[in-house]
C-alpha cells in the first residue's frame with residue numbers, strides 16, 4: 193500500500209504547525225481535504241495565545257470556516273499533527289466527519305484512543321476512524337522545539353523538571369488502532385511496525401523519507417488561508433523547517449545520526 197499521498201498531506205500539515213510556531217503559537221495544525229475533489233479546503237492551527245481563548249484549537253479554526261455553509265462532512269478527511277483532544281474529538285463526531293489522520297498521540301487529553309475513544313465509542317451512533325502514526329516523530333519534534341524555546345525564554349527556566357523534552361529519543365510507537373484497522377488503512381505488509389514499537393511508518397515500504405521531501409513552495413503558496421493568515425512562505429522557511437527533523441530510514445528506524453537544528457526565534 194502506497195501511503196505517499198497521506199504523508200504529503202501530513203507534511204503540509206506539519207509545515208502549517210511550523211508557521212504557527214513562527215507566529216508564537218503552539219505548533220499544532222490541521223488541514224481538511226474534500227475526498228470528492230481531492231483538494232484542501234480548510235486549514236487550522238492552534239490560536240489560543242493570540243486569541244487568549246483556550247478553546248481555539250486547530251480543529252475548531254478549520255471547521256468554523258464552514259459555518260452557515262452547506263457541507264457534507266462525510267466527504268471530509270481531517271489531517272492533524274496531534275491527536276484531537278476530547279473536546280475536538282466529540283465535535284468531529286457530532287459533525288459526522290468521515291475520517292481523521294493524526295501524527296502523534298495526545299497523552300493528556302487525547303480523545304481518539306489515547307485517553308478516551310470518543311471517535312469509536314459505540315454508545316452513540318456515527319463513529320469515525322482515526323488513524324495514527326503518519327509523521328509521528330515530526331509532530332513530536334515540532335512540539336519539543338516549542339517547549340524548549342518557551343522554557344529558555346522564561347524568566348525562571350524549569351528545564352530540570354522537563355529535561356526529557358531535549359532528549360533525542362522518541363517514545364515508543366504505540367498504535368491506538370486495532371490490528372484490523374492497521375491492516376486495512378496502512379497495509380498488512382507493515383505489520384512489523386505495528387508490532388515492534390520502535391519503528392515508524394514510511395510512505396513506501398523499504399524507502400526512507402524526510403518530511404521536507406514532500407514540500408514544494410508553489411504548492412504551499414496555493415493552500416487556502418495559509419499565507420493570508422500566517423504570513424508569506426519562502427524557500428528559506430521550508431529549508432529551516434526541514435533542518436528540524438530526523439530522516440526515517442527504509443526499515444522505519446529513526447536516523448539519530450543526523451544533525452538536527454533547534455528552533456530559535
Ligand SMILES: [Zn+2]
Nearest residue numbers: 249276277280
Ligand atoms: Zn482540541
